[in-house]
Amino acid sequence: MSVLQFSRKSEVIAEEPTPVEIKKPIPLKKKTAEALKKSRIPKILKRYLLIATGFVLILAYPFMVLQANKISDDLNFPESIQQTWSSPWAGVGAQLLEREVEQHGWANDAPIWSPLARLTAMPAYQKAMGHAIGDYAELVNEELGGSAAADLNTVALLLSRDISKNEIRAASEALISFNGGVRLHRYDDTLTSKRYAERVDLMISWMRQSTGELASVINSPDRKLFEKSAIEAVYTAKARAYVAHRFLSIMQAPVGLSIKNEHAEAISQLEKAASFKPLLVANGKADGMIFASHPAALYQLLNRVEMALLEVAEAVESQS
Template identity: 25%
Template sequence: MSENDPLLNDPLLEAPKPRWRRWLPSVSRGRLLRWALRAFLALLVIAALYYPVGMLVVHRIDDDPNFQAPATPEGASRAVAIAAALIDREVGQHGWPSNDPFFMPGWALDNMPNYQQGIVSALSRFVQEMRDQISRVRATSQADPDLEKAAGQLSYSPTVWIFDFSTSWAPTASSEQQYLAAARLLKNFNDRLSRGQAVFERRADNLQATLDRIGADLGSASAVLDKQVEEHSGDWVDFQADDIFYATKGRLYAYGLLLRELEIDFAQVIAERDLKAAWDQMVQSFEVAASLKPLVVVNGRPDAFLRPSHLAAQGFFLLRARTQLLEISNILQK
């Protein structure tokens, strides 16, 4: 047969197209390859931008010293109200990236999670003191049920998502669920307190015990700062410095707000001991300590010329606030 034979050019004799090509538009192989290449490049760009852009959207360090809780009913505790409001703000409004899985951009954050965990740690200490001391008529009386549950929930691990494979393969309560439940319990306690169905002993010894517990926690935080400065201030890069800095910042911020509201809860005691000026100065010191916000946290040597020591600076303000707190505690003891 010759090339011009009509049988060779008969379209009915052409090899059938693959089934997947029958459903595609009639386009050339080259155009299909260009489309595939463009789609692949688009996916690469999206993947490259997903974490950086997502991190910028999620990241937030909210250290507003003027943050206020919603209006509380008469007879309720302002300190308990600010504790519940902080949980609602940090967990319910800002989100909780500490337990984000790897496919969410918050998983790559570290400063915000450490800051929020520092806040919750301080609130957990305060609620424990409420349960053990302030909400009891005497040490042998029964603990308040709302505060008992709230203290346990605030002690929950901050990194639990839907699953916690270290304990079970079954779905479990997330960190957010536990903390928001604690906030609801604190609000319920305040409602009961305003109706005279709960106890809030506004005595000098209770206030002193609360200050002592806060002082002990700050002493522990100071020791962590000191150890990091002593062991790693000579390192050119310290990947743990920012974690410690922001966890401490969260503690200082939460304690500053709690102490500001405790001044109102214990107004009579503070007035009787003539502590208002000293108390206001202490709260201001906490605000200053919590307001530090370096662009990059550097753990340089304390006597360095070029590289600052942000941990040492934070430790100075922390100890200043703690010293004022302990001075007030000593006055209350007399």
């Protein structure tokens, strides 16, 4: 029997290229100690710059807080109300709210890192201003028999608790809408003797509320020379006096009422209370020579305001 023989296929091996010898080898880069030191300088400078910036911000923050504390008591703001608004008080209210949000910033909504969040006087001032405008809107709505409920109820509800800047904007828009309704004769906001007296009575209630809060701070057994409650009481009372001044100053007496002197005296007393602005609120002794009691001083001013407003109310009542 024959045997068949199989031959293996030869394997093809690729030939590798012959290495080429480099006559001038590339030298390896070496960093000297001096070069390494120079490369670290920018990092060190950046670190020191960040640290220096942090120190500057820390030192500047108290000044930023002082700069943010904007208590606006401009007794001529806003101007030209009688010529541009059909309902002057609504115009005053809307523009006061708009000023606090758009120009000064609403402190109650400030983020925790903001200088506004560190303030005590400004949040109390803005909140009391908002509440006073809300009270006034509620009274006017009652005077109109609830016919302006859609607008003025919105204002009263939005401005009756802790207020956000969005609620302030919504209340301002509602006041503008109410003013439009007056212009189109949907609402009759004519100031009669009865309405005049009711609005003055509301201002009197604000003064009494403020003097009650100030008295609590003054007579507190745990009273401290510098304390948050005294600052809040002073600036809450100041805000109510300021809103009362701005509203009373645009209230024109109805035909037949002769109250010019009483009205002028009330405006004068309100001006003193509204412009009361101590550099630092101290709750010392009322007769203290170094640290007097600012709450006590404002208490006296508000008592005079109340008396002047009572004279206005009595004069209106006697002629009605």
